[in-house]
Amino acid sequence: MIVLLxxxxxxxxLVGTLFAAMLDRSHLSIVAFFARQRVETEAPDRLNRxxxxxxxxxxxxxxxxxxxxxxxxxxxxxxxxxxxxxxxEALVIVTVFLHGWSPNAPFPLIGAYRYAAIGLPVMLxxxxxxxxxxxxxxxxxxxxxxxxxxxxxxxxxQPLGLPLxxxxxxxxxxxxxxxxxxxxxxATGTSAEASGAGRALWQTARLAMLVSVSAIAATVFLGGxxxxxxxxxxxxxxxxxxxxxxxxxxxxxxxxTTPSRMMWILWVVLLPLSFLHLLISGLVAL
Amino acid sequence: xxxxxxxxxxxxxxxxxxxxxxxxxxxxxxQAMPFLGGGTPDTHAWQRFHFRPYTMxxxxxxxxxxxxxxxxxxxxxxxxxxxxxxxxxxxLTILSVGILYGWREGIFRWE
Amino acid sequence: xxSLSRLMSRAPAPVFPAIGPGRQADVERLLSRSGLRAAATxxxxxxxxVAGDIPGTAAxxxxxxxxxxxxxxxxxxxxxxxxDAIAARIAEAWREVCAGGEGEGDRLxxxxxxxxxxxxxxxxxxxxxxxxxxxxxPMAMTGPDIRDGLQLDRYTARFGPFAPMLPPGLVLEVxxxxxxxxxxxxxxxxxxxxxxxxxxxxxxxxMLRLLGxxxxxxxxxxxxxxxxxxxxxxxxxGLGSVDGAGDARDRLSRWLSGTPVTASVPDIPxxxxxxxxSEAMLILASLPPSAILRACQTPEAA
Numbered sequence: 115m116i117v118l119l120x121x122x123x124x125x126x127x128l129v130g131t132l133f134a135a136m137l138d139r140s141h142l143s144i145v146a147f148f149a150r151q152r153v154e155t156e157a158p159d160r161l162n163r164x165x166x167x168x169x170x171x172x173x174x175x176x177x178x179x180x181x182x183x184x185x186x187x188x189x190x191x192x193x194x195x196x197x198x199x200x201x202x203e204a205l206v207i208v209t210v211f212l213h214g215w216s217p218n219a220p221f222p223l224i225g226a227y228r229y230a231a232i233g234l235p236v237m238l239x240x241x242x243x244x245x246x247x248x249x250x251x252x253x254x255x256x257x258x259x260x261x262x263x264x265x266x267x268x269x270x271x272q273p274l275g276l277p278l279x280x281x282x283x284x285x286x287x288x289x290x291x292x293x294x295x296x297x298x299x300x301a302t303g304t305s306a307e308a309s310g311a312g313r314a315l316w317q318t319a320r321l322a323m324l325v326s327v328s329a330i331a332a333t334v335f336l337g338g339x340x341x342x343x344x345x346x347x348x349x350x351x352x353x354x355x356x357x358x359x360x361x362x363x364x365x366x367x368x369x370x371t372t373p374s375r376m377m378w379i380l381w382v383v384l385l386p387l388s389f390l391h392l393l394i395s396g397l398v399a400l
Numbered sequence: 401x402x403x404x405x406x407x408x409x410x411x412x413x414x415x416x417x418x419x420x421x422x423x424x425x426x427x428x429x430x431q432a433m434p435f436l437g438g439g440t441p442d443t444h445a446w447q448r449f450h451f452r453p454y455t456m457x458x459x460x461x462x463x464x465x466x467x468x469x470x471x472x473x474x475x476x477x478x479x480x481x482x483x484x485x486x487x488x489x490x491x492l493t494i495l496s497v498g499i500l501y502g503w504r505e506g507i508f509r510w511e
Numbered sequence: 512x513x514s515l516s517r518l519m520s521r522a523p524a525p526v527f528p529a530i531g532p533g534r535q536a537d538v539e540r541l542l543s544r545s546g547l548r549a550a551a552t553x554x555x556x557x558x559x560x561v562a563g564d565i566p567g568t569a570a571x572x573x574x575x576x577x578x579x580x581x582x583x584x585x586x587x588x589x590x591x592x593x594x595d596a597i598a599a600r601i602a603e604a605w606r607e608v609c610a611g612g613e614g615e616g617d618r619l620x621x622x623x624x625x626x627x628x629x630x631x632x633x634x635x636x637x638x639x640x641x642x643x644x645x646x647x648x649p650m651a652m653t654g655p656d657i658r659d660g661l662q663l664d665r666y667t668a669r670f671g672p673f674a675p676m677l678p679p680g681l682v683l684e685v686x687x688x689x690x691x692x693x694x695x696x697x698x699x700x701x702x703x704x705x706x707x708x709x710x711x712x713x714x715x716x717x718m719l720r721l722l723g724x725x726x727x728x729x730x731x732x733x734x735x736x737x738x739x740x741x742x743x744x745x746x747x748x749g750l751g752s753v754d755g756a757g758d759a760r761d762r763l764s765r766w767l768s769g770t771p772v773t774a775s776v777p778d779i780p781x782x783x784x785x786x787x788x789s790e791a792m793l794i795l796a797s798l799p800p801s802a803i804l805r806a807c808q809t810p811e812a813a
Contacts, residue, residue, distance in 0.1 A: 116402075120406070120409075142518065142519065142521050142522030142523075143522045143523065143525070143548070145515075145518060145519055145522070146519035146520075146522045146525075146609065148421065149515075149519065149609075149611075150557065150581050150582075150583075151426075151581035151582045151583075152422070152423055152424075152425040152426075152581070153425060153426075153427045153431050153432065153554060153579070153581050154425040154426050154427040154431075154432055155427070155432055155434065156432045156433060156434065156444075156646060156647075156648065157444070157645070157646035157648075158425075160425075163425075164418060164419070164422055165415070165418070167418055168411075168414040168415045168417070168418035169411075169414070171410075171414035171417065171418070172407075172410045172411045172413075172414040172415075175410035175413070175414065176406070176407045176410050179406055179407075179410070189406060190402075190403050190406055190407075192403050194471070196471075197471060198403070198407075200467075217434075218434070218444060218445050218446050219434035219435065219445050220434060220436070220441065220445045220666060220668060220687070221434075221435065221552075222445075223445050223446070223449065224687075224689075224690045224788060227449055227451050227689065227690065228690065228789075230451070231451070231452070231453040231456070234456075234457060234460045235456070235460065237460075237464070238460075238463050238467075241467050241470070245467075245470050245471070245474045248474040248475070249474055249477045249478065250478070252475060252476075252477070252478050252479070253475060254471060254474065254475060290723050290724075291723065291741075291745075293723055297721075297723065297789065298551055298675075298676065298720050298721050298723065298725070299676045299721050299788065299789045299792035299793070300676075300788065300789075301435060301437075301551045301552040301674070301675060301676065302551045302552055302555065305552075305554075305555075306435055306551070306552045306554065307434065307435060307552070307554055308554060309554035309555070309581045310423070310425075310581055311421055311422050311423055312422060312425070313554065313555065315418060315421060315422060366724075366726050367724075367726075367727070367738060367739055367740050368739070368740045368741055369719075369722040369723065369724055369739055369740065369741045369742050369744070369745035370722050370723035370724075370745060371722075371741075371744075371745040371746075371747065372747055372787065372789050372790050372793070373510070373690075373787070373789060374452075374509065374510035374787055374790075375747050377453055377456060377508055377510070378508045378509075381456070381459075381499060381502075381503070381508050382499070382503060382508065385499065386496070389492055389496070392488075392492075393485075393489070396477065396485045396488075397485070399477065399478055400478065400481060400482065400485070428578070428617050428621040429619075429620075429621050429622055429623050429624070430574075430575060430578035430579075430617055430618075430619035430620075430621065431578050431579055431581075431617065433575060433578075433579065433624070435552050435553060435554065435576075435579055436668050436669065436670050436671075436674065437572075437576070437670050437671045437672065437673045437674020437675065437676075437677060438529075438569070438571075438572025438573065438575050438576045438671060438672055438673040438674070438682075439572065439668055439669030439670045439671055439672075439674070439682060440575075440624075440668065440669055441648070441666070441667070441668035441669075442649070442651075442666075442667045442668060443648060443649050443650055443651040443652075443666060443667070444645070444646075444648050444649070444650050444651065445666065446650075446651075447650070447651040447663075447664035447666055448651075448653070448663045448664040449663070449664070449689055450656060450661065450663045450664075450688045450689030450690075450691070451689060452658075452689055452690065452691065452787075510658075510691075510787055511658040511659045
């Protein structure tokens with residue numbers, strides 16, 4: 115059973131990443147860059163340069179493993195699934211930082227520190243939103259959270275949850291308004307010195323994370339595998355694909371403000387909003 | 401234990417995949433120079449970098465610790481009822497005063 | 512293997528533009544076409560597009576940018592051909608690259624920027640943490656910060672003339688502390704551009720790109736209405752205020768509504784000094800290229 119579930123998770127990740135690349139219209143470019151020269155920068159941190167995309171992929175895989183593919187059935191059947199996903203989110207900041215640190219060049223370095231400054235406060239709304247989803251389930255397990263949505267999905271019961279989590283998803287996948295690591299004013303930031311297969315692998319890992327974060331959002335807010343007629347995994351795939359398309363669309367359409375202003379917005383606007391969200395969710399759950 | 405095994409499995413798989421697809425990087429001296437739009441740097445980029453939001457990161461630590469209390473709280477919330485809501489409300493109010501104080505002191509400014 | 516290279520060649524051709532005098536508008540319009548992709552860094556490119564006559568002073572930077580493109584790479588020079596002809600030549604060059612050709616060699620000699628002088632396992636040379644030239648380049652040294660006076664490292668470098676976030680030709684010598692500009696001087700003024708570079712759609716597109724809206728920017732360049740959310744609001748108010756031309760947000764509003772902006776800027780370094788890097792780049796993009804050129808010329812005249 116475990117082997118079968120592991121294969122399902124791996125298959126979802128592979129097919130999902132391909133789908134994400136097509137949504138992004140970058141699939142052909144990624145293929146092309148796997149075959150090009152990988153340029154060595156001046157005195158880089160070789161170990162972290164090679165490991166950063168590998169960690170990003172690891173976090174995408176580990177995150178997707180806590181998602182239940184059918185009611186009561188997840189690869190990591192943990193009573194603290196939300197905590198595992200939360201630690202994956204936090205480690206994304208470390209991974210992106212290492213990616214920007216390792217080439218020993220100014221633009222990647224600025225991108226890395228900038229992302230750390232935005233990524234840290236983004237963690238707060240993220241955890242408030244996930245904890246609010248745990249309230250009606252009386253458990254930190256994603257399986258229990260799915261069960262708690264049998265009658266009504268969290269997206270309706272906790273209306274601020276999905277919008278707040280979409281902001282987190284944009285930050286986790288380095289997209290559009292939350293892409294402070296790879297901005298245009300620093301020549302694609304942490305990736306400014308990445309070339310050839312290194313660049314292509316980083317893009318792939320970024321798209322793999324889009325699959326995981328969308329699957330988590332589908333589980334926490336859209337009832338995951340719950341749905342009539344079709345089998346559980348199919349519902350999960352459909353909801354995940356819809357959220358992936360939504361996140362890509364939002365990333366392409368919403369403007370990004372300056373990092374200092376975004377940090378202020380995160381603390382002074384989005385954090386109080388997530389307090390409010392927790393209060394509403396708590397009152398509804400009682 | 402199984403959880404750790406699965407996460408470790410993902411790590412091993414990802415690292416092996418990365419090693420398999422990443423060729424050894426190589427470059428001549430002019431290729432290796434950091435990209436500055438054709439310009440040249442005086443020094444290495446690695447430095448004692450001035451991380452502007454360092455004051456914000458202190459407040460962040462306070463909130464991260466608070467999250468630890470929220471995990472068990474979320475599990476017993478429905479059981480404890482309105483009492484749990486009031487307790488967390490008080491806790492968050494106190495932390496919010498921290499945000500207001502920090503805001504007044506300018507810790508969300510980029511300096 | 513044949514089919515893989517054909518698959519690769521169907522990807523949009525990644526082009527890093529080196530824009531010469533008078534060609535900014537042409538290049539920006541060309542690269543917003545589908546089938547071509549403007550790379551923000553040579554690491555992401557395979558084709559170097561050299562538009563116009565690059566003056567001798569910019570020859571060394573051009574060679575540097577050329578060498579930073581991974582192999583195999585091809586240079587395409589754009590003299591006075593029609594845009595369609597150039598797009599076809601770029602597509603041809605990209606197919607050549609995908610087929611695995613040799614491409615061009617380096618233009619600069621394969622020598623490190625400085626001689627290795629150090630002693631010790633990493634060539635660090637000097638005593639303790641300071642001094643020496645590890646791997647052929649010295650380490651940054653401390654200095655007081657412009658915002659809070661902390662003693663941290665100052666990073667000095669020359670950015671341009673082919674930096675995609677700066678006007679073509681402009682070389683700035685910038686001293687950064689973290690991501691804040693502590694000191695800036697204009698080393699070389701930007702290349703002169705005809706009035707079409709000041710066109711409202713192109714100016715708006717330059718700002719939209721900095722706001723992470725590459726798709727809407729391409730639409731604006733193609734003369735369509737850019738579809739974006741929070742485009743004006745994302746620009747902080749009061750940024751880059753200039754007498755008679757409002758701040759950066761006002762200028763973006765006017766460009767988005769199709770009105771040209773004329774501004775007379777007193778001094779570029781004064782406008783950028785003390786700004787965080789992304790704010791500084793927004794300020795520069797919010798000024799019409801002709802205004803930046805005039806501002807860089809006036810100190811010489813005075």
